[in-house]
Amino acid sequence: MNNDLSRLNRDLIKKLARLTIRNGNVDKRIAKYVLLRLSRKELIFYLSALKGAIYKNSVRAISSQELPPKTEQSISTKFKDRLVFFEQDQSQSEGIKIIIDDTIIDLTVNGYVNTMLEQLKT
Amino acid sequence: MAKRKQNNIQDFLQELESRIEKMDMIPRETNVGKVLSIGDGIVNASGLSRAGFGEEVEFEDKTRGLVFNLDEDRVSIILLKESDSLFEGMRVKTTGKTLGINVSDKLLGRVINSLGEPLDGKPLKSEGKFYLLEKIAPGVIERQPVDTPLKTGIKAIDSMTPIGRGQRELIIGDRNTGKTAIAIDTIINQKKKDLSLPQVICIYVGIGQKRGNIARTVTKLEEEDALAFSIVVAATASDSPAQQFLAPFAATAIAEYFMDQGKDVFIVYDDLSKHAWAYRQISLLLRRPAGREAYPGDIFYLHSRLLERSARMSKEEGGGSITSFPIIETQAGDVAAYIPTNVISITDGQIYLETDLFNAGTRPAINAGLSVSRVGGAAQTGIMKQVSGPLRLELAQFRSLAAFVQFGSDLDEQTKKQLERGRRVAEILKQPQFAPQDEAQEVVSLFAASKGLLDDLSIQKISAFEAKVHEFIRVKNKKLWARISSREKMDDKTIKELTSEIENFKKTIK
Numbered sequence: 220m221n222n223d224l225s226r227l228n229r230d231l232i233k234k235l236a237r238l239t240i241r242n243g244n245v246d247k248r249i250a251k252y253v254l255l256r257l258s259r260k261e262l263i264f265y266l267s268a269l270k271g272a273i274y275k276n277s278v279r280a281i282s283s284q285e286l287p288p289k290t291e292q293s294i295s296t297k298f299k300d301r302l303v304f305f306e307q308d309q310s311q312s313e314g315i316k317i318i319i320d321d322t323i324i325d326l327t328v329n330g331y332v333n334t335m336l337e338q339l340k341t
Numbered sequence: 342m343a344k345r346k347q348n349n350i351q352d353f354l355q356e357l358e359s360r361i362e363k364m365d366m367i368p369r370e371t372n373v374g375k376v377l378s379i380g381d382g383i384v385n386a387s388g389l390s391r392a393g394f395g396e397e398v399e400f401e402d403k404t405r406g407l408v409f410n411l412d413e414d415r416v417s418i419i420l421l422k423e424s425d426s427l428f429e430g431m432r433v434k435t436t437g438k439t440l441g442i443n444v445s446d447k448l449l450g451r452v453i454n455s456l457g458e459p460l461d462g463k464p465l466k467s468e469g470k471f472y473l474l475e476k477i478a479p480g481v482i483e484r485q486p487v488d489t490p491l492k493t494g495i496k497a498i499d500s501m502t503p504i505g506r507g508q509r510e511l512i513i514g515d516r517n518t519g520k521t522a523i524a525i526d527t528i529i530n531q532k533k534k535d536l537s538l539p540q541v542i543c544i545y546v547g548i549g550q551k552r553g554n555i556a557r558t559v560t561k562l563e564e565e566d567a568l569a570f571s572i573v574v575a576a577t578a579s580d581s582p583a584q585q586f587l588a589p590f591a592a593t594a595i596a597e598y599f600m601d602q603g604k605d606v607f608i609v610y611d612d613l614s615k616h617a618w619a620y621r622q623i624s625l626l627l628r629r630p631a632g633r634e635a636y637p638g639d640i641f642y643l644h645s646r647l648l649e650r651s652a653r654m655s656k657e658e659g660g661g662s663i664t665s666f667p668i669i670e671t672q673a674g675d676v677a678a679y680i681p682t683n684v685i686s687i688t689d690g691q692i693y694l695e696t697d698l699f700n701a702g703t704r705p706a707i708n709a710g711l712s713v714s715r716v717g718g719a720a721q722t723g724i725m726k727q728v729s730g731p732l733r734l735e736l737a738q739f740r741s742l743a744a745f746v747q748f749g750s751d752l753d754e755q756t757k758k759q760l761e762r763g764r765r766v767a768e769i770l771k772q773p774q775f776a777p778q779d780e781a782q783e784v785v786s787l788f789a790a791s792k793g794l795l796d797d798l799s800i801q802k803i804s805a806f807e808a809k810v811h812e813f814i815r816v817k818n819k820k821l822w823a824r825i826s827s828r829e830k831m832d833d834k835t836i837k838e839l840t841s842e843i844e845n846f847k848k849t850i851k
């Protein structure tokens with residue numbers, strides 16, 4: 220079995236990473252099975268693919284203060300096919316930053332100011 | 342003084358107000374990624390799943406890069422400028438912009454790099470229009486055939502391989518054979534506005550050259566008052582391969598700005614061999630499959646898409662033109678190598694410079710047999726066609742006879758005559774650097790040689806003859822000079838008159 224796993228190509232490792240996520244959570248049984256059998260090189264690739272798979276199915280809404288339940292509800296409805304995590308970051312300016320996979324929608328005051336500055340410069 | 346200051350502030354505030362009003366404040370999505378590895382000006386990054394090919398990206402330290410490879414789970418970025426502050430894990434974001442350059446008339450007389458930044462120590466405001474570096478070449482309908490001459494001021498070229506506005510003429514030859522000299526002479530000649538043609542804007546692109554050479558070129562253009570209508574785009578050997586790769590595209594974008602205004606532009610790509618090397622270096626670092634001579638598979642497309650942008654536009658499109666002189670350096674005269682054959686097949690002709698001719702003192706060292714202009718003939722004036730018609734054949738016959746004569750000394754009278762005529766034609770085609778001639782001067786010299794009027798003059802005296810004959814006719818017979826300058830074919834009367842003036846002048850130097 221160990222030999223079989225070592226022969227897995229990138230596509231199969233990616234598939235394995237996708238399978239590890241079940242209902243938004245890491246399936247510990249599969250993860251343990253994989254961790255014991257993959258080589259170091261394959262494991263690095265597996266972990267990065269796992270990270271990608273987690274991000275792909277989730278949305279992070281980051282705000283400086285706790286969001287009102289109504290806003291949280293509205294964001295969850297907007298991304299109903301994904302798992303939404305609400306996080307707080309005190310260093311962030313007023314507003315919300317939404318991170319979907321590798322895309323960021325910056326709705327913070329800082330974000331607006333930066334957009335304005337960039338447009339002024341061009 | 343105080344009032345002017347107040348006005349300036351008011352103008353600035355008004356500009357700021359109008360810009361803010363025009364602003365699009367809808368939040369944009371930013372696609373981000375993380376740097377995985379950095380090396381040799383290439384950055385591999387994860388994420389950036391929405392990045393487009395050729396899109397500009399920005400790193401956290403404001404370094405700019407260009408997306409050059411899109412893989413399934415990573416992208417490869419070429420850095421537009423060297424940076425020491427990049428590190429693994431640094432965030433990189435897409436900008437949604439394709440690489441371009443700000444172009445305006447203020448670029449005239451300036452030396453800039455591939456990104457439009459000044460290199461001459463003077464400030465340059467980034468203003469004007471934004472032109473993309475990569476653009477699809479004009480289509481068939483938008484073009485018109487080449488019909489207007491672009492005078493180089495070099496007798497051998499204007500007579501035997503004439504150039505038309507909108508043409509692409511390759512200059513090919515080994516190192517130190519005078520390739521750049523031809524290009525610079527052509528730029529210098531544009532200040533004359535010969536034949537009352539509209540001013541040509543000149544762009545010199547130095548790719549992978551020594552900084553000293555670029556500085557020398559700029560100084561020469563300045564000395565000859567040619568910098569005022571010229572722009573120098575420099576990506577020297579010490580610049581990154583990315584900058585060297587982008588330089589000709591940036592220059593072409595600038596040329597297109599002027600062409601769109603209906604102006605005529607002349608570009609020198611000096612040289613495309615080094616451009617191909619830079620692209621090969623980038624491609625190999627990106628691990629693209631290597632083909633012949635380790636060049637990537639799309640090296641032909643790289644040059645064809647660049648040179649296709651040289652065109653003569655139709656009247657409906659403004660009637661502007663881009664004429665280009667791509668330069669290729671051959672190794673030991675091998676024109677059958679990969680890049681030379683590619684560019685030969687793309688261009689509308691080539692001027693082949695030979696080391697042997699150069700060493701023998703024939704300058705410009707143009708090989709008349711291998712040099713050709715496929716479309717320039719249509720742009721040649723009637724008078725130039727008249728005097729240069731037999732020239733090429735006479736020169737070719739002379740070269741083959743001269744090679745044959747080396748083996749024997751017994752020659753018949755006819756052959757001896759042909760040899761003597763050939764020697765004089767070859768002598769009259771010699772021309773010093775930075776001394777371009779106008780069409781009337783060229784016509785007089787070529788007429789004298791091809792009609793056999795120099796046959797009784799010793800070869801040593803030909804340069805002295807040429808140095809003074811133009812001034813002699815111009816001063817003595819202004820009407821004749823005006824007729825020669827009129828582009829029209831010479832009638833019998835003019836031919837007789839010109840012959841007699843030349844004969845008269847010969848008497849003064851014999």
